[in-house]
Amino acid sequence: MTASVDPFDSALDLLRRLNPRDTAANIERLCALAPTLQEDLLESVDVPLATRRCRQTGRDFLCCDYNRDGDSWRSPWSNEFEPPVEDGEGVVPSERVRRMEVRANEAFDVYRELYFEGGVSSVYFWDVDDGFAGCVLLKKSVPTATAAGGMKSSGSWDSIHVFEAADRARTAHYKLTSTVILNLGGQADALGNMDLSGNMVRQVEQDMPITDDDASHVVNVGKMVEDMELKMRNLLQEVYFGKAKDVVGDLRSIAPLSETSRDRATHREMIESMGGR
Template sequence: SSIPSLSAMADKRLLAALDLVRRMPPSRIESSLEELVDIVPDLTDDLLNTIDQPLQAAKDAQGNTYLNCDYNRDGDSYRSPWTNEYDPPIDDGVLPPAELRRLEMAANDLFNSYREMYYEGGASSVYFWEPEGEGFAACILFKKTVETQKKGLRAGFWDAIHVVEMHPKDGGKAHYKLTSTIMLSLDTDHSTKSSLPDQGFFKLSGSMTRQSEETLPGTKNDEHLKNIGRMLEEMENRMRDSLQTVYFGRTKTLVNNIYRVGGSSLDKAKTELAAALQKELGQKP
């Protein structure tokens, strides 16, 4: 038999790593990625550029909160969209050209208002860069974290990562491609004073990625922002509905099926939970 090429072996290792991370809850992606980089250091760049990690918030020199990702990173430094400066400072950091920077500033103001309206808190950041060919690319980020414990909710976060590409077309039109990823993690607590250790706690986490493409009239910056804003709003609404009706709905049904008012023995509850989980997992394609 022939010996696989080094590139083929690397591809298989990368696919295996991506498949492994895909099965990890968002709260464990960062630690899992660090372990993978230690195991296969030659795939570090591929892993960092391919795997979406939970967003990390930072503050710039002026006290503005911004979100870090691969799109505002240069080496070990990250650029604030508010000041256009890197932290830690670097002399030759990649910056968007003047016209694209003006569009980036307008987009940050626009989606900051969107965040206040839809998220009622949290943080947002928008980063623009020049892709190959004509047009532009941008990454629009939102993060909402459970800052104070509420009844039944111990901790959690919602991260939204939207990457959009715009390429001009003939006739005053532009083609937009939007790739959106939602990462969600919730830790709930429904324990009581009479609960046994670890009883009543529930962890729910997962991620979802969707894409959409549209060709719309648009040549000016305000037209591009309007088009992107509408596409993003519609995408987030669809993904929220999908998470609520499918993901949470299925989980609620599962929990209701194994919960008995009045209580049963812990062993019986464990048996029912295992059976229900096995049944649910067996129904997946």
């Protein structure tokens, strides 16, 4: 007797085996095949962030499951849904949490400009039983550009930082889960297509001091997100890109074949001469 297969687990297993660059499109296809899995897939699988324009302020903001209500998304700049929800009301944070959300959006807008020199940032907070929670979203896309030699390259960086903050006496306990989605591509007639895509997830928990002013929460979350982004960026650069460089180096040598053959022959002669002594 065979055990029953969970459709949700099968969908996740399928997504892990497909190209990470096409995750958003593949989720849409899975939802069309199994509509009952839509909510679970949207909550469990991170995809590159979509951008919308706030009608009140004219500023771009990022869309995710944490600011979604049906087919509408709440703008962090106006605190209103785009487009308006059907019943005229949507889930919005309390007055205290909204004040912190506004400060956080101002702070991370400066962070985005300093570290990314462009892109879009959005911060969303919401109330929970023993404190509050939120997410910090950052996106930077590089449009397709043609470099020397006819190489066309493009790329995008999406980072999703979800945290929970539990208030305690003079301190707060923060739990941060960070996801980075990186897509890089290149195309040239002589070399063909190159696609380097994937995501990385890291978690950290930390107790940090707070004052009577809620602004200390924004400062603490900002420090944690900044430290986590720096660690994940260095890890991507040193480990993942380093490994990709080694693989490419093993597949294709930069030196001419004649030079490589001459070096191998010289090395073989030295070994043979040492063995004859």
